[in-house]
Amino acid sequence: MIPIGRQYISENDISAVEKVLRSDFLTQGNVVSHFEDSVAQYCGSSFGIAVNSATSALHISCMALDLKKGDYLWTTPNTFVASANCALYCNANVDFVDINPSTYNMCINNLEKKLEQAKINDRLPKIVIPVHYAGQPCEMKKIFELSQIYGFKIIEDASHAIGAIDFSENTKTELKNIKDLRSYKIGSCKYSDLTVFSFHPVKIITTGEGGMIVTNKERLADRLKRLRTHGITRDKSIMKKRNTNEIWNYQQIELGYNYRMTEIQAALGLSQLEKIDEFINKRHKIAVLYSKYLKDLPIILPLQRKNTFSSFHLYPIRINRNFVNIEKKELYNYLLENEIGVNIHYIPVHMQPFYEAMGFKKGQFPESESFYHDMISLPIYYQLNQKEQEYICSKIRKFFKTLI
Numbered sequence: 001m002i003p004i005g006r007q008y009i010s011e012n013d014i015s016a017v018e019k020v021l022r023s024d025f026l027t028q029g030n031v032v033s034h035f036e037d038s039v040a041q042y043c044g045s046s047f048g049i050a051v052n053s054a055t056s057a058l059h060i061s062c063m064a065l066d067l068k069k070g071d072y073l074w075t076t077p078n079t080f081v082a083s084a085n086c087a088l089y090c091n092a093n094v095d096f097v098d099i100n101p102s103t104y105n106m107c108i109n110n111l112e113k114k115l116e117q118a119k120i121n122d123r124l125p126k127i128v129i130p131v132h133y134a135g136q137p138c139e140m141k142k143i144f145e146l147s148q149i150y151g152f153k154i155i156e157d158a159s160h161a162i163g164a165i166d167f168s169e170n171t172k173t174e175l176k177n178i179k180d181l182r183s184y185k186i187g188s189c190k191y192s193d194l195t196v197f198s199f200h201p202v203k204i205i206t207t208g209e210g211g212m213i214v215t216n217k218e219r220l221a222d223r224l225k226r227l228r229t230h231g232i233t234r235d236k237s238i239m240k241k242r243n244t245n246e247i248w249n250y251q252q253i254e255l256g257y258n259y260r261m262t263e264i265q266a267a268l269g270l271s272q273l274e275k276i277d278e279f280i281n282k283r284h285k286i287a288v289l290y291s292k293y294l295k296d297l298p299i300i301l302p303l304q305r306k307n308t309f310s311s312f313h314l315y316p317i318r319i320n321r322n323f324v325n326i327e328k329k330e331l332y333n334y335l336l337e338n339e340i341g342v343n344i345h346y347i348p349v350h351m352q353p354f355y356e357a358m359g360f361k362k363g364q365f366p367e368s369e370s371f372y373h374d375m376i377s378l379p380i381y382y383q384l385n386q387k388e389q390e391y392i393c394s395k396i397r398k399f400f401k402t403l404i
C-alpha cells in the first residue's frame with residue numbers, strides 16, 4: 001500500500017532523540033526552548049511556545065485571547081475539527097465562513113458579507129481562524145484589514161503550512177531585494193495575533209505528537225507559557241501578595257493545563273527542522289509531477305495563488321463536473337483497491353453529527369460541501385518516488401479512460 005502521507009526519520013533524528021534519552025532531563029530542560037527559538041527564527045516571528053499538539057495550541061490560543069461564553073469564533077468548514085472545537089472548549093460559539101471555490105481557503109467576500117450582517121445582529125466574532133488549507137496561504141492582509149474594521153483577533157491555523165510563503169502583497173521592486181524571505185513566511189504573524197503549527201507525523205515536520213504557537217506579542221507569549229503549565233507563574237512581579245514569612249516560589253494564578261512538550265519531542269523537532277526546506281522542495285517536485293501526469297484529465301488540480309509558495313501538505317484533486325459525471329466514491333474505492341492510500345480532506349465540520357446536533361445543517365456552506373463532494377487527496381510525502389507516482393497516475397488515467 002502506498003500511504004497518503006508518511007514521516008521521514010533519519011539517523012540524525014534518531015541520534016538526537018537518543019542523546020536526550022541519555023541526558024538528565026526528559027521534560028522541562030532547555031531543548032524545548034531551543035526548538036521554540038529555532039521555529040520562531042525560521043518563520044520570522046519573535047516568540048515560540050511549544051505544546052503537546054496543535055489542538056492544545058488552538059485551545060490555549062483562544063484562552064489567551066480571552067474567548068469566553070457568549071463569544072463567537074469563526075473558522076472555515078473545510079478543515080480538521082480541531083480548528084472549530086477550540087471555541088467549544090472555551091464555552092464559546094462556533095460559526096463558519098464558506099470557502100473560495102478556487103483556493104479552498106476562507107472566502108474574503110463571504111467573510112466581509114457575514115461581518116456586515118453580524119454587526120447588524122450584534123454578533124461579531126471575537127476570533128477568526130483562517131486555515132492555510134493544504135499549505136496554500138490564505139489572503140491574510142485582507143483578513144487583517146477586516147479585523148481592523150470589525151475588531152476581531154486572528155489565529156492562523158497553519159497546521160498544514162509551516163514553510164509556506166506569501167509575498168503576493170509586495171511590489172516587484174521590493175521583491176528583487178528580498179534576500180531573506182522570512183518576513184513573508186507563514187508564522188511571521190505580520191497579519192495575525194498568533195499562528196499555530198502541528199507536528200503530527202503526517203504534517204511537514206514531526207515530533208510524534210506536538211504543536212507550537214508563534215507570535216510577536218510578548219504579553220500573549222507569557223500568558224501562553226503559563227496556560228500550558230497549569231496557569232502557574234514563577235514571575236514575582238505578577239504573583240499575588242502573601243505573608244512574607246511563607247515561601248512562594250510559584251503561584252497558580254489562573255486555570256491552565258498540562259500541555260507541555262517533552263525534551264524528547266523537541267529534540268526530534270529540532271533535528272527535523274534542519275531538513276524542512278528539503279522536505280518542502282520534494283513536495284513541490286511531487287506536485288509538479290502530478291500536474292504533468294494528470295493535466296489532461298477531467299480533474300481540477302490544486303491552484304497556486306500568484307506569488308505564493310505552498311508547503312503542499314496535501315495534494316487535493318477535484319473531479320471536474322463540466323466533463324464527467326461520476327460518483328467520487330467509485331474513484332476513491334478504485335484507488336484503494338489498487339493499494340493507493342487516498343483520503344478526504346475534509347468532511348465539512350458543520351456536517352459532522354456533533355455539529356449537526358448543535359443546529360448546523362447540510363446546505364449552509366455550499367462551496368465547502370461541493371468541494372467535499374468532488375475531492376480526493378493523493379499521496380504526498382518526502383519518500384514518495386517517481387515510480388510510485390507514475391503508478392498512481394496510471395491508475396487514475398485508467399479509471400477515467402473507461403469513462404470517456
Ligand SMILES: *Cc1c(COP(=O)(O)O)cnc(C)c1O
Pocket residue numbers: 052053054055056079080082083131157159160197198199200209210211
Ligand atoms: C492536524 C491538524 C490539526 C490538529 O493537529 P494536532 O497536532 O493533531 O492536534 C488542527 N488543524 C488542522 C487544520 C490540522 O490539519
